Each structure stands twice: as C-alpha cells, then as structure tokens.
Amino acid sequence: MEDKLWTRLTLHIHLLTFEIQTTTRMVLPPFKGSTFRGAWKNVLTRAYCPATPEERARPGHADTCPACYLTERETDPEARKPYALRPPLTRETDFPPGARLTFGLTLFGPAWLLLPYILSAVKSMGEVQGVGRRVVGSGPHKRRGRFRLEAAYVEHPLRTPLRELLYTAGQKMVFVPQNGAITAQDIQETAQALLAAMPLTGTLHLRFRTPLRIVTQGKLMRTFAFVPFYQRLVERLFLIAQEFGDPPLEDARAALREVMTATLPLAEQVQVVEDRTWWWDLKGYSSRLKREQPMGGLMGEAVLQAPKAVWEALLLPILWGQFTHVGKNAVKGQGWYEIGAIRR
Ligand SMILES: [Zn+2]
Numbered sequence: 001m002e003d004k005l006w007t008r009l010t011l012h013i014h015l016l017t018f019e020i021q022t023t024t025r026m027v028l029p030p031f032k033g034s035t036f037r038g039a040w041k042n043v044l045t046r047a048y049c050p051a052t053p054e055e056r057a058r059p060g061h062a063d064t065c066p067a068c069y070l071t072e073r074e075t076d077p078e079a080r081k082p083y084a085l086r087p088p089l090t091r092e093t094d095f096p097p098g099a100r101l102t103f104g105l106t107l108f109g110p111a112w113l114l115l116p117y118i119l120s121a122v123k124s125m126g127e128v129q130g131v132g133r134r135v136v137g138s139g140p141h142k143r144r145g146r147f148r149l150e151a152a153y154v155e156h157p158l159r160t161p162l163r164e165l166l167y168t169a170g171q172k173m174v175f176v177p178q179n180g181a182i183t184a185q186d187i188q189e190t191a192q193a194l195l196a197a198m199p200l201t202g203t204l205h206l207r208f209r210t211p212l213r214i215v216t217q218g219k220l221m222r223t224f225a226f227v228p229f230y231q232r233l234v235e236r237l238f239l240i241a242q243e244f245g246d247p248p249l250e251d252a253r254a255a256l257r258e259v260m261t262a263t264l265p266l267a268e269q270v271q272v273v274e275d276r277t278w279w280w281d282l283k284g285y286s287s288r289l290k291r292e293q294p295m296g297g298l299m300g301e302a303v304l305q306a307p308k309a310v311w312e313a314l315l316l317p318i319l320w321g322q323f324t325h326v327g328k329n330a331v332k333g334q335g336w337y338e339i340g341a342i343r344r
Helices: 002-006 033-048 053-057 066-075 109-129 184-196 226-244 252-267 308-324
Strands: 013-022 083-086 100-108 131-136 143-145 147-155 163-168 201-212 271-280 283-286 291-294 297-307 337-339
Touching: 002 252, 013 109, 013 308, 033 066, 033 083, 033 109, 033 131, 033 283, 066 109, 100 109, 100 147, 100 226, 100 308, 109 131, 109 147, 109 163, 109 226, 184 308, 201 271, 201 308, 226 252, 226 308, 252 308, 297 308, 308 337
Parallel strands: none
Antiparallel strands: 013 100, 013 147, 083 100, 131 143, 147 163, 201 297, 201 337, 271 297, 283 291
C-alpha cells in the first residue's frame, strides 16, 4: 500500500555542485544562502530577461522566459520554485583572494533543461555581479567579492559514480552527464537497502545542515518534533510533484489528503530519542518584502526511533526530502538535511 502512495512522486532531481575560487576579497554572512540566492537571481534577470518590470509582472511571462521561469515566481510567495540553493556550509565570513568555496543547486524537473543558462549565470555571478558585501576598491564604487567558477559537477549521491564533471575552467566546455537525475527508482532502491539492514526497531539520524524552519499551527517549531516536520515535508513533495513532476501530478491536494490519512498515524509513532539540535538565530534581508526577515532555525541532529513497519511506510519521503529541503526558505537553502546512515 505504502509504495503505491509514494509512486505519485515522479520527481526528477538534478544536484549541481559548483567549486569556486575567490579572485578578490569576499565578505559573506555566516549563513550564505540568501546572499548567493540574491546574487544568482539578480544576474539571471539582468542577463537573460529582456522584459521591463511591468512586462515581467504579466501572467504567462515566466512560461517563455528562462530567467523568470527560474526566479520570478517570487512574486507569489506560495508558488514553488524549481530549485533550492545549497549554500556553502562554512560559517566563516571573510575570504581572501584564492579562497575555495563550494555551493550547489538542486533542480526540480524541467529546470535541468536550462543548464546552459545556469552555468553561464554562475560564471557571471562571479565575474560580473560579485557576491556579498561591497568591500573591493574604495569610494562610492566599491564592488562585491568576485570569484571564478573552477568546476561544476552533477552529483548522484545514491549511485556510482557519485559525481560527474560538467564543466571545468581549464577546458571551457560542457560535458554531457551519463547518470542524470535522481529518480523514484533510486529512492526506492536506497530505501530497500536501508530497510534490509534495519532491526525490528529502526533508528534514523537526521542531520540539519542548514537552519530548519518549520511552522506548525501558526507557530515556529523551536524544539524538533517529527510530525510537523513530516507534514511540511510531504506537502512540499506533493506540490513540487504537481508543478515539476514528470508527468506533473494531477490533483495533488486530494493525493496529499489521502497520503496524510494513511500515514499520519504512523508518523505519530516516531519518537525523538536524542535531540542534539540547537537554534541558530538568523536574520536575512528579503528583497520581496523589502525588510529584514527572521530566518532562524534548528541545526544539529535528531535521532529518531520507530518500529521497522513505520519506516517502511515513511522512508521514501524522508529520502526525497534530502534533495528538496523542507520548511521555510528552502529556495534560499534552508531546511537542507541528510540522513546520517546514507552518507557515512
Ligand atoms: Zn523574464
């Protein structure tokens, strides 16, 4: 029964990683998601959107404009975006020229077809736009930190080889990857392997790599609880499948209700047996809201325990969520977690 519920998640997700090297000093905040996302959005719109702001706001524009397809759904805060940023995880803030950083994008469904724009936008982000505070030069024309894109990879954490080279600064060409997207089959096989090795009561480690910000019943979840995490996760997965699935999921709301009715009683059986989370108090600037926006969330690790039968029903969406992120500001990189057992 459970398998049937989740087969509706016909997602194709591509993970891109960019290795960059700073060419000037770069000053970034401790959490880098908003900054990288802002620079990326800016450069895409400037380089690839010929429209005026009025034209851009018209319905249907994003269907024909790659830049706005990727970014302009912003005007509707409820709309899913076809990507989530994976920010550099270091909390250092001041980088001299020559420093190396890594960031990434996870692309949902058709966004992958825009790869040439994406690579080119990342290059312009480093060479033209710059990132972070204006610290380079002097006077009124101070510039943001610059970088060079050294290499781009498509990652496939669930298969071998784990990554394939897409682009390298030395070769100036784009390679066609063989491994392609993370698909439902990869998720299924990973779940089976994990479950085969699991005793009758299974333990799962969730590691929060960026702040997890979950709102439940109008309140911010400041202590990790599994049920709200699970609810927000499954909602997000179904809405992503509705907009970017292959084929797009029809009637996602009804499908979601059905899945929740079947699985919520099981989710309630999951216990948090060790809570090693901590609250990272963060603020970010929202260009949409034109004001500071609270972005704090849970970091660290939660150890969960449940009967194996529960994990058999719930593991698929939890595996997917590693690549979609969960909770608020996923597009800016928040809510990125991983399951400990897979990566180590
Ligand atoms: Zn546009």
